[in-house]
Amino acid sequence: DNAMVFAFQKAEDVLPYLNDRCVYLVGMMGSGKTTVGKIIAEVLGYSFFDSDKLVEQSVGIPSVAEIFQVHSEAFFRDNESEVLRDLSSMHRLIVATGGGAVIRPINWSYMRKGLTIWLDVPLDALARRIAAVGTASRPLLHQESGDPYAKAYAKLTALFEQRMDSYANADARVSLENIALKQGHNDVNVLTPSAIAIEVFEYF
Numbered sequence: 001d002n003a004m005v006f007a008f009q010k011a012e013d014v015l016p017y018l019n020d021r022c023v024y025l026v027g028m029m030g031s032g033k034t035t036v037g038k039i040i041a042e043v044l045g046y047s048f049f050d051s052d053k054l055v056e057q058s059v060g061i062p063s064v065a066e067i068f069q070v071h072s073e074a075f076f077r078d079n080e081s082e083v084l085r086d087l088s089s090m091h092r093l094i095v096a097t098g099g100g101a102v103i104r105p106i107n108w109s110y111m112r113k114g115l116t117i118w119l120d121v122p123l124d125a126l127a128r129r130i131a132a133v134g135t136a137s138r139p140l141l142h143q144e145s146g147d148p149y150a151k152a153y154a155k156l157t158a159l160f161e162q163r164m165d166s167y168a169n170a171d172a173r174v175s176l177e178n179i180a181l182k183q184g185h186n187d188v189n190v191l192t193p194s195a196i197a198i199e200v201f202e203y204f
């Protein structure tokens, strides 16, 4: 599509500014860190890593949900910090972090070696996305019953309240609400992952 062609062009312009540093995407569950991160890596020719996937591989359990079940959230967080530490010694990586990685200050000491970008997406859009795909892979949002949108929205609101100051530690905030408004829309859902990737390049 057109946005991808433009993203490849734009990537060429911004690569010198990035100068081999790693980019860490932070933001709430469902904000698009994994989806947008893969596109950014593709157009830059950088390697993509998802910290959730790396934790699964290092623990030897195939899903974050099972790691929470078999062990605990604290065990997951310890492994998440180890993964971020190991990545921080490398170059030319795009890293999609888990939504909760921002809460541990030690993780910032690793991520600060690169560029940190906060994908800020309105909570109602997050809840809509998560209700659409289900909560099976996101244990903090998992629920047995009730309206999936309403439950996700309530839990996301509580988590955001705890975490917003931590997200604000990022070098740049990419606000989907602002991008949509700038483009004359009042719904962030019109923004495709490649269009968002292009906006991220503004901060390199």
Ligand SMILES: Nc1ncnc2c1ncn2[C@@H]1O[C@H](COP(=O)(O)OP(=O)(O)O)[C@@H](O)[C@H]1O
Binding pocket: 027, 028, 029, 030, 031, 032, 033, 034, 035, 036, 096, 129, 130, 133, 189, 191, 192, 193, 196
């Ligand atoms: N720009 C977008 N527009 C619509 N849906 C999106 C967009 N970005 C991501 N999604 C969808 O939202 C869900 C969460 O995206 P994901 O990349 O896994 O987020 P994160 O890694 O931040 O939790 C996925 O189902 C994905 O397909």
Ligand SMILES: O=C(O)C1=C[C@@H](OP(=O)(O)O)[C@@H](O)[C@H](O)C1
Binding pocket: 027, 028, 029, 030, 033, 034, 052, 064, 097, 098, 099, 100, 101, 137, 138, 139, 140
């Ligand atoms: O916000 C969180 O605390 C979490 C987010 C998840 O990653 P995504 O943000 O990629 O969904 C995953 O690390 C885990 O379920 C916990």
Ligand SMILES: [Mg+2]
Binding pocket: 033, 034, 050, 052, 096, 097, 098
């Ligand atoms: Mg993810």
